[in-house]
Amino acid sequence: MADEIVFYTNPMSRGRIARWMLEETGVAYRTEILQFGTSMKDDGYKAVNPMGKVPTIIHGKKTITECAAICAYLADAFPQAGLAPSPADRAEYYRWMFFAAGPLESAVSNKALGFEVPAGRERMIGYGSFADVMDALELAVRTNSYIAGEKFSAADVYVGSQIGWGLQFGSIEKRPAFEQYFGRLALRDAYQRAAEKDDKAVGEMQRSA
Template sequence: MADEILFYTNPMSRGRIARWMLEEIGAPYRTEVLQFGTTMKDDSYKAVNPMGKVPTIVHGKKTVTECAAICAYLADAFPEKGLAPSPADRADYYRWMFFAAGPLEAAVSNRALGFEVPPGRERMIGYGSFADVMDALEFALRSNSYIAGEKFSAADVYVGSQIGWGLQFGSIEKRPAFEQYFGRIALRDAYQRAVEKDDLAASAL
């Protein structure tokens, strides 16, 4: 696809995940940095993303929000980059991408807010308990180099970003499997470029 990619973000947000994915595909994109509470809530931007949050990408006539969706969309839009398995081999790719978008995100966010699932009420919440989520995530990485097997994919951008952020800020347990995994994917050139660009943008805020 030759259409321009417009990237709405703030460097102090989950937009860092989308930035990494954009660097992985290597297609030209234009960045619009929005501010929390002001330009992010303007009517002009809410016409693009009614949630008034980032990241959002606009690719030609298509608008995509939510980090997991952006990663999956870009992998499919640029298949020559090999960032999504073939359709027949996507079981683990989908499994762990959606696990991170659902149970992992919810468990980590709730814990950061001081909410713990009351004992005996685990069945009422999708992730069960924080410990259940950490154990499942470790299970995914125990015997594979990457989250969906032995090849890096868009799922690693999404899941890996959450692990890296969690390790940095203490919201994910520092288990060896997590540290080794993130240490490996953080060496990627695209990740390093993304961090450099976002850090530079953050310094200008």
Template sequence: MTADLTLYTNPMSRGRIARWMLEEVGVAYDVVMLDYGSTMKQEPYLSINPMGKVPAIVHRGRTVTEGAAICAYCAEAFPEAGLAPNDDERADYYRWLFFAAGPVEAAITNRSLGVEPTADQQRMTGYGSYERVVDVLEQAVSAHDYIAGDRFTAADVYVGSQVIWGAQFGSLPKRPAFDAYIARLVTRPAYLKAAELDDAAMAPA
């Protein structure tokens, strides 16, 4: 039976964020694996995401792209999972979810590409400087056990993915606060299941 939800992904991509989120909400979903440079840049996928990027989900005929949006959407679409913010968590939830999707993503990408804005250019960039972004991210993950408080939410899937990958690939400096936050995330059953599925998808046939 075809599920109401389909994940379009590649196991070596930000699609791992969406996979983790779907495992957290615990709903059935189909998976379409796409290849860089071929199926990801061709129809029928371009009709789903004209950017030719993953991840994307289609849920009951509606498309959601962008990792942060997929996390927020799934938290609301599947409230029984308890991953949407409560009233006390909402401000930090949205603040840090979109901080990770905006300044953190941009700062890390630019640093990886060798793009370092000058002091004057930093006034024009949404993130200012890489160093300031890292310091603020460290403060955010140090304030509570989880990004919006004392409870894991969908925002931790996205923010946590950024921190986990940053530590793994060296795009974030090694700091005790990042290590402690990562340790709280990587033992979650949904994280382990998602990683297992994506790692298996990368294995040669």
């Protein structure tokens, strides 16, 4: 099919974000599971994504990488799913999606790796300090029911995924606002379907190892 969606992923990766987003759209897609260090780095896949990482989606002749871009693209490609505000109302949607793609991911990754910004050098790094990021994120999730207002959107898939992982693995502080926000998201049917599919894929990989 000319407009088929092919989803390249590994169930133990950020591909879980794209899977959730795909499930939210309700559209059909074909999944290709890749392995770290082998099929993810072979020449065939690197012709699709030169970074040799997942997730990637191909929609017809379009190739989309990077989780935030995938979420935003799918929301626009399938407007019937209602996953993006109208263009005139996207200020908070863009603000927090790109906050999560930049300051949040950088701060959390650096903390997990044991990197601390030297005192007095906070202006040299995009997120300032881990504490600043956590405070800004808490403000975002407790101001409204969802990250961009009172309606769920693709930005919640992206921001919520990072909060969910952070709470699970201890890389984000267990503040009540974070737990309450992610608790609402985890009740969504699409989130649960996506998690079930990825967990099943993990089990199949482990059995075949």
